[in-house]
Amino acid sequence: MNPATANIEEAILSAILAGRINPGTRLGEQKLADLFGVSRTRVREAMMRLETRGVVQVSARRGWYVVEPSAEEAREAFQTRRVIETGLLHSLREVPPDVLKSLKEHVAMERDAIGAGDVHSRACLLGDFHIHLADALGNRMLTEIIRDLTARTTLISMLYQPTEKAEESSHDHEDIVAAMEAGDLAHAARLMDEHIGKVEAGLDLTAKPDPLAGLRALLSPAAFAGNAPSVPHTHDHPHDHSHSHGHPATKED
Amino acid sequence: MNPATANIEEAILSAILAGRINPGTRLGEQKLADLFGVSRTRVREAMMRLETRGVVQVSARRGWYVVEPSAEEAREAFQTRRVIETGLLHSLREVPPDVLKSLKEHVAMERDAIGAGDVHSRACLLGDFHIHLADALGNRMLTEIIRDLTARTTLISMLYQPTEKAEESSHDHEDIVAAMEAGDLAHAARLMDEHIGKVEAGLDLTAKPDPLAGLRALLSPAAFAGNAPSVPHTHDHPHDHSHSHGHPATKED
DNA sequence: GCTTACAGGCTTGTATACAAGATTGTCGCC
DNA sequence: GGCGACAATCTTGTATACAAGCCTGTAAGC
Numbered sequence: 001m002n003p004a005t006a007n008i009e010e011a012i013l014s015a016i017l018a019g020r021i022n023p024g025t026r027l028g029e030q031k032l033a034d035l036f037g038v039s040r041t042r043v044r045e046a047m048m049r050l051e052t053r054g055v056v057q058v059s060a061r062r063g064w065y066v067v068e069p070s071a072e073e074a075r076e077a078f079q080t081r082r083v084i085e086t087g088l089l090h091s092l093r094e095v096p097p098d099v100l101k102s103l104k105e106h107v108a109m110e111r112d113a114i115g116a117g118d119v120h121s122r123a124c125l126l127g128d129f130h131i132h133l134a135d136a137l138g139n140r141m142l143t144e145i146i147r148d149l150t151a152r153t154t155l156i157s158m159l160y161q162p163t164e165k166a167e168e169s170s171h172d173h174e175d176i177v178a179a180m181e182a183g184d185l186a187h188a189a190r191l192m193d194e195h196i197g198k199v200e201a202g203l204d205l206t207a208k209p210d211p212l213a214g215l216r217a218l219l220s221p222a223a224f225a226g227n228a229p230s231v232p233h234t235h236d237h238p239h240d241h242s243h244s245h246g247h248p249a250t251k252e253d
Numbered sequence: 254m255n256p257a258t259a260n261i262e263e264a265i266l267s268a269i270l271a272g273r274i275n276p277g278t279r280l281g282e283q284k285l286a287d288l289f290g291v292s293r294t295r296v297r298e299a300m301m302r303l304e305t306r307g308v309v310q311v312s313a314r315r316g317w318y319v320v321e322p323s324a325e326e327a328r329e330a331f332q333t334r335r336v337i338e339t340g341l342l343h344s345l346r347e348v349p350p351d352v353l354k355s356l357k358e359h360v361a362m363e364r365d366a367i368g369a370g371d372v373h374s375r376a377c378l379l380g381d382f383h384i385h386l387a388d389a390l391g392n393r394m395l396t397e398i399i400r401d402l403t404a405r406t407t408l409i410s411m412l413y414q415p416t417e418k419a420e421e422s423s424h425d426h427e428d429i430v431a432a433m434e435a436g437d438l439a440h441a442a443r444l445m446d447e448h449i450g451k452v453e454a455g456l457d458l459t460a461k462p463d464p465l466a467g468l469r470a471l472l473s474p475a476a477f478a479g480n481a482p483s484v485p486h487t488h489d490h491p492h493d494h495s496h497s498h499g500h501p502a503t504k505e506d
Numbered sequence: 507g508c509t510t511a512c513a514g515g516c517t518t519g520t521a522t523a524c525a526a527g528a529t530t531g532t533c534g535c536c
Numbered sequence: 537g538g539c540g541a542c543a544a545t546c547t548t549g550t551a552t553a554c555a556a557g558c559c560t561g562t563a564a565g566c
Contacts, residue, residue, distance in 0.1 A: 052305040061527045076394045087340020141329045
């Protein structure tokens, strides 16, 4: 594949995985083209690849948008992850020591990030755990699949997760690694199943299937005093104008 | 997505699934553009999507080629299928009656095709079984993943499978469905694991990692009498010239 | 006779131009 | 004042033009 095109694709995907780009964000071709210093053609390539991978969508003659998975799609994504990740643990006969070591280090990093209150890298690490785990099998194909899936569930969490129970997730990860170390992979699989189930159960899938959801909350409690309180444009500002995309998407303020 | 572009993508992918296009086949942009009556742009889109899905590859300024998975990739593909499909059966709590009915009908069709000696639809059906099974969960995401994976293993079989044990495969499918009907999904998963293992074991992964493999066989047994026997161009004729792609890839003659 | 350099043709890579549709702001009308 | 039509603007969709690199066939040199 082309290095430049791959870079654009990678840049956007990892920004999503890291939670730096919100679901529903519009990604204009020209804007990205300017940003990366190439023509629209290359950006379009990257976008179409990402569309195939299920992380962006095109709305005809309106633009590219980071997907906002529906409740139905959210359920599918979690089910898919459950199927694949428990299947992975089940088919793992033994865990190589270096993989175990790397996973333990990862969990330690999670705890540090949580302790430091680093929201940004925290979310990133929690998703990364599963990708690391996929690496355990040394199967690139599977890793790629889980990576794409994780991107989707990350977006889902951003859409539907009222409160991120980071400590609980990290603790689950720890237990899973412990079971792996003990060689009880069936148990690890069961824990993984529960873990994903918990994350899914923690979502409020009735919350915001549409961008107007934020509105409704304002409308119902008698509001509408004098001036509509500016309706803080939920998305549609991919990169303000310069490329200093630093603010880590702190939505819940 | 665009209907026309999607059609090109679909057409090529299903031709691969049906075994009508051989691994290693070159797919020229202009040729396909003429064939579908569009410009190269659209063909390129379709190709790049297919590249993301892992079924074609581009060789810089030479052309697009249907992938020829290496032995390593073949192992990964089968392992991935094993992980996902056993995981699927494990996480299936119960099997809806209509799904069971549909699977039984499918297996019956397999047997008919085998009985009739219909090589073409036979291979197609054997792959389709797994896709149908994915439908059992009603999870489009998972179905899509398995579909792409099946495309790859189909190509792998075309590359490495000396003799296709169709009857055995169909019998395996039958057993799996029987276990599902009996409600013993753990058993079904075990059977699936064995089944995929058998298919993988039936491959000769040392066979032809390169297009010259057919050559070596000719070279070693003292051959080279007078004229090199024409080296029947192993691939490189996507659609001869008109679009009457009817010959069902009977390679093993 | 064999090897090497070169030229021509063919294929993709990339940018650009133009067409078609969507959105939004404005003006006229009721 | 409110509503609807219209025009300006912006965005993607598609095709085409040209650049750049690979492959092959040919001819010259050894």
